[in-house]
Amino acid sequence: MELKPSATVQRKPPATEEQLRYARLLRLLMRTGLVMLVMTYAIYVTGFLSPHIPVQDLSRYWSLPVHEYLAATGLKPGWSWVQLIGTGDYLNFVGVAFLAAATIWCYAAILPIFLRKKDYIYAAIAAVEILVLVAAASGILQTGGH
Amino acid sequence: MLSILRMLMSLLNRRFLKQMAIMFLQLLLCLFVLGSASAADPSGAEAASASDMPWWAWPLILFVVTFFLGIVAVLGGVGGGVLYVPIVGGFLPFHLDFVRGAGLLVALAGALAAGPGLLRKGMADIRLALPVALIASTAAIAGALVGLALPTNVVQTALGASILGIVAIMMMAKKSEFPDVKKADVLSTALRIHGVYHEVSTGHTVNWKIHRTPQGLVLFILIGVMAGMFGLGAGWANVPVLNLLMGAPLKVSVSTSKFLLSITDASAAWIYINGGAVLPLMVVPSIVGIMLGSMVGVRILARTKPAAIRLIVIGILFFAGSRSLLKGLGIWN
Numbered sequence: 135m136e137l138k139p140s141a142t143v144q145r146k147p148p149a150t151e152e153q154l155r156y157a158r159l160l161r162l163l164m165r166t167g168l169v170m171l172v173m174t175y176a177i178y179v180t181g182f183l184s185p186h187i188p189v190q191d192l193s194r195y196w197s198l199p200v201h202e203y204l205a206a207t208g209l210k211p212g213w214s215w216v217q218l219i220g221t222g223d224y225l226n227f228v229g230v231a232f233l234a235a236a237t238i239w240c241y242a243a244i245l246p247i248f249l250r251k252k253d254y255i256y257a258a259i260a261a262v263e264i265l266v267l268v269a270a271a272s273g274i275l276q277t278g279g280h
Numbered sequence: 281m282l283s284i285l286r287m288l289m290s291l292l293n294r295r296f297l298k299q300m301a302i303m304f305l306q307l308l309l310c311l312f313v314l315g316s317a318s319a320a321d322p323s324g325a326e327a328a329s330a331s332d333m334p335w336w337a338w339p340l341i342l343f344v345v346t347f348f349l350g351i352v353a354v355l356g357g358v359g360g361g362v363l364y365v366p367i368v369g370g371f372l373p374f375h376l377d378f379v380r381g382a383g384l385l386v387a388l389a390g391a392l393a394a395g396p397g398l399l400r401k402g403m404a405d406i407r408l409a410l411p412v413a414l415i416a417s418t419a420a421i422a423g424a425l426v427g428l429a430l431p432t433n434v435v436q437t438a439l440g441a442s443i444l445g446i447v448a449i450m451m452m453a454k455k456s457e458f459p460d461v462k463k464a465d466v467l468s469t470a471l472r473i474h475g476v477y478h479e480v481s482t483g484h485t486v487n488w489k490i491h492r493t494p495q496g497l498v499l500f501i502l503i504g505v506m507a508g509m510f511g512l513g514a515g516w517a518n519v520p521v522l523n524l525l526m527g528a529p530l531k532v533s534v535s536t537s538k539f540l541l542s543i544t545d546a547s548a549a550w551i552y553i554n555g556g557a558v559l560p561l562m563v564v565p566s567i568v569g570i571m572l573g574s575m576v577g578v579r580i581l582a583r584t585k586p587a588a589i590r591l592i593v594i595g596i597l598f599f600a601g602s603r604s605l606l607k608g609l610g611i612w613n
Contacts, residue, residue: 149399149400149401149402150406152406153399153400153402153404153406154399154400156399156406157395157396157397157399157400158396160392160395160396160399160542161396163392164389164392164393164395164396167392168389168393168567171563171564171567172564172568174560175560175564175565178560178561179336179339179561189335189336189561190334190335192335192559192561193335193338193373196373196374196375196378196559196561196562197373197374197375198375199375199377199432200375200377200378200428200555200556200557203375203377203378203556204556209556210556211554211555211556212554213554223560223561224560226560226563226564227553227558227560230385230553230558230560230563231553233385233388233389233392234385234388234546234549234550234553235546236392236542236546237542237543237546238546244406255470255471256407256410256471259410259411259414260410262414263410263413263414263417263543266414266417266418266421266547267417267543267546267547267550269421270417270421270546270547270548270550270551270554271550271554273554275421275425275551275554276425276551276554276555
């Protein structure tokens with residue numbers, strides 16, 4: 135491609151309004167999520183809260199396929215971890231879920247900008263993406279195991 | 281933290297870098313021996329607990345391994361996930377289901393951390409990313425569901441074959457700094473996917489546009505399925521498709537690819553989280569290790585020859601991919 139020297143030094147803004155809003159929110163959520171992850175992990179490994187599965191027993195389970203692991207530990211898939219949030223190991227899922235959900239909030243934040251700009255195609259893309267991510271997060275999409 | 285990094289940097293020299301690859305391979309072999317002892321018989325829960333090591337040794341080992349992976353990934357220009365899954369899955373005792381779940385979260389955390397800066401600078405393009413992300417994230421959910429439903433040996437074999445395929449792509453794929461796109465296609469025109477890219481190093485401003493958008497979107501179905509099924513970040517595939525096929529400038533492709541992972545991997549990660557395939561004991565040391573390793577890797581980057589490091593990464597991936605393939609086929613357990 136032929137390079138076009140910047141004859142007119144008109145500096146286009148480096149990012150659009152929606153990019154900047156997405157970036158600002160993502161940075162906040164990412165930093166908060168990482169702090170939560172490290173703090174809950176510290177609580178877990180220091181034994182401040184008793185874990186649902188004792189850490190010294192974990193090596194019995196971590197080489198099992200996930201459906202055998204769930205059967206052996208009596209755990210249920212989906213959002214049932216919320217009921218175990220008071221245990222050291224499942225407290226970690228708060229940070230994990232927070233990070234995994236960050237993208238949903240960022241999309242929700244830029245959707246109004248697309249609507250205001252009457253950019254309906256991108257508003258629709260953002261809305262469908264939110265639905266896809268919420269469907270994935272909801273736990274309604276599950277596999278039968280192997 | 282900065283003083284620790286500075287101290288590490290002062291220890292680094294060319295001899296260290298040459299020895300790093302050898303050390304890493306030795307580490308992998310040691311881990312393989314430990315991992316084999318720990319998972320001598322994965323058929324039963326009791327039998328699988330043959331490890332004499334204290335529980336805390338495993339997160340520590342994961343931290344050390346992922347710290348090295350973080351360095352190597354940056355120097356080799358690949359994402360952490362593509363190294364994490366075959367190496368941890370092939371050489372440590374954790375089941376592939378948990379390794380893939382952790383691999384996705386590792387790739388996701390890296391992408392979330394990089395995303396704000398790339399978007400703010402305008403390097404990652406949100407108009408390019410959003411349609412691609414919708415296709416790839418939907419496909420990643422399907423890939424994750426299929427991956428968790430398939431027998432482990434099938435996934436392990438397919439993972440090994442895919443990693444060897446990635447090695448081939450890395451060896452053969454060329455890059456184009458500013459691809460020649462004569463005319464934007466109808467779809468990208470309708471979606472208004474174009475931009476202005478200012479190359480600081482040359483002072484040039486390039487108006488970029490893309491073509492072959494429908495073909496690119498079809499390929500992102502495949503990329504999404506593979507990312508979800510194997511828990512790999514998909515930068516190795518995103519970049520060639522965005523850059524070589526669709527014609528986005530290389531830096532825009534690399535940045536948009538990294539941002540894309542934060543969406544694609546989030547959707548697949550939820551399937552693993554809800555499927556129970558996330559072990560907190562693995563996830564946090566892996567994420568922290570790879571992030572700290574990446575920080576050190578960025579600082580080493582200026583002192584290294586990228587081509588040589590890239591060869592080392594290809595060698596490591598070939599070794600790990602072969603191990604995964606042979607493990608899946610029951611030849612090397």
